[in-house]
Amino acid sequence: xxxxxxxxxxxxxxxxxxxxxxxxxxxxxxxxxxxxxxxxxxxxxxxxxxxxxxxxxxxxxxxxxxxxxxxxxxxxxxxxxxxxxxxxxxxxxxxxxxxxxxxxxxxxxxxxxxxxxxxxxxxxxxxxxxxxxxxxxxxxxxxxxxxxxxxxxxxxxxxxxxxxxxxxxxxxxxxxxxxxxxxxxxxxxxxxxxxxxxxxxxxxxxxxxxxxxxxxxxxxxxxxxxxxxxxxxxxxxxxxxxxxxxxxxxxxxxxxxxxxxxxxxxxxxxxxxxxxxxxxxxxxxxxxxxxxxxxxxxxxxxxxxxxxxxxxxxxxxxxxxxxxxxxxxxxxxxxxxxxxxxxxxxxxxxxxxxxxxxxxxxxxxxxxxxxxxxxxxxx
Numbered sequence: 350x351x352x353x354x355x356x357x358x359x360x361x362x363x364x365x366x367x368x369x370x371x372x373x374x375x376x377x378x379x380x381x382x383x384x385x386x387x388x389x390x391x392x393x394x395x396x397x398x399x400x401x402x403x404x405x406x407x408x409x410x411x412x413x414x415x416x417x418x419x420x421x422x423x424x425x426x427x428x429x430x431x432x433x434x435x436x437x438x439x440x441x442x443x444x445x446x447x448x449x450x451x452x453x454x455x456x457x458x459x460x461x462x463x464x465x466x467x468x469x470x471x472x473x474x475x476x477x478x479x480x481x482x483x484x485x486x487x488x489x490x491x492x493x494x495x496x497x498x499x500x501x502x503x504x505x506x507x508x509x510x511x512x513x514x515x516x517x518x519x520x521x522x523x524x525x526x527x528x529x530x531x532x533x534x535x536x537x538x539x540x541x542x543x544x545x546x547x548x549x550x551x552x553x554x555x556x557x558x559x560x561x562x563x564x565x566x567x568x569x570x571x572x573x574x575x576x577x578x579x580x581x582x583x584x585x586x587x588x589x590x591x592x593x594x595x596x597x598x599x600x601x602x603x604x605x606x607x608x609x610x611x612x613x614x615x616x617x618x619x620x621x622x623x624x625x626x627x628x629x630x631x632x633x634x635x636x637x638x639x640x641x642x643x644x645x646x647x648x649x650x651x652x653x654x655x656x657x658x659x660x661x662x663x664x665x666x667x668x669x670x671x672x673x674x675x676x677x678x679x680x681x682x683x684x685x686x687x688x689x690x691x692x693x694x695x696x697x698x699x700x701x702x703x704x705x706x707x708x709x710x711x712x713x714x715x716x717x718x719x720x721x722x723x724x725x726x727x728x
Contacts, residue, residue, distance in 0.1 A: 361400055
């Protein structure tokens with residue numbers, strides 16, 4: 350991850366519902382029962398002998414989301430098929446969880462806005478400020494707090510079991526999102542954000558600036574104290590075609606870059622999980638200090654990425670998920686060889702699929718990907 354050359358190319362697949370399929374569970378089971386999700390990850394890590402994984406990439410435990418009645422998740426076996434991974438429900442513009450005239454309230458007090466205004470709108474049980482509290486309102490805070498402690502405390506034990514059981518280490522520690530993605534994903538919705546970027550861009554920028562210290566704090570609070578494991582940023586709607594180049598430069602990148610630089614000053618790397626195609630913004634990412642990030646390639650051209658920033662940062666990903674789902678094992682091996690030959694000859698590459706691996710991936714193709722790099726990816 351420091352862009353140097355190890356003894357062989359490491360394997361670090363971000364596996365979600367694929368683990369359920371491999372272990373014989375439905376998506377519903379691993380979403381409702383995180384112990385089944387954890388055991389599925391351990392089974393895959395041991396059987397495939399991966400170098401690093403996320404303790405549970407099916408990260409929405411419905412015991413927690415249902416404890417506070419969250420509205421924006423589609424739950425397997427309840428809202429959608431038991432064999433479909435959980436889904437996000439994006440609100441319509443008129444039902445957005447933040448209204449277009451509420452930017453000043455968010456800017457003045459982000460935490461207060463989320464607790465007093467946003468939370469009652471995204472929960473079936475939490476009543477708005479000013480209304481009489483109900484039994485379900487009070488119980489949702491108790492259940493939600495207990496569920497959060499139960500779930501997040503379990504990751505420490507899961508990481509320990511992975512180390513002891515298969516020598517597999519945690520792939521990430523801590524979480525970050527760009528300020529603009531917070532507004533798009535959880536507050537205004539994408540359509541609402543687009544309107545705001547046109548009608549009130551200064552308010553959007555001010556809101557992003559107000560969120561910056563909070564997002565930095567969250568990222569550092571979950572960071573690896575030994576500074577070996579990167580903080581992950583899930584990159585969503587800052588790339589082409591979601592916003593314009595000008596909006597990327599003046600708002601998205603202007604309020605994300607300082608956070609990354611501050612995290613690096615404190616000795617932590619950030620894994621840029623660049624969902625979608627971010628090739629248009631590689632010159633901006635090149636502004637960051639050498640080795641400050643690991644850049645993960647999804648829909649981008651990994652060879653173009655390597656040429657643009659491979660001398661500065663370790664790369665990961667680049668193995669097409671469609672190929673893992675619908676291709677043959679030979680095609681997967683051919684893809685792995687092409688990527689390794691093109692970007693990994695001097696080190697600085699971690700093998701992974703382009704995007705999170707779900708239950709449409711073929712077991713034989715994941716096996717082919719894993720075994721091939723172990724054989725061919727030796728320096």
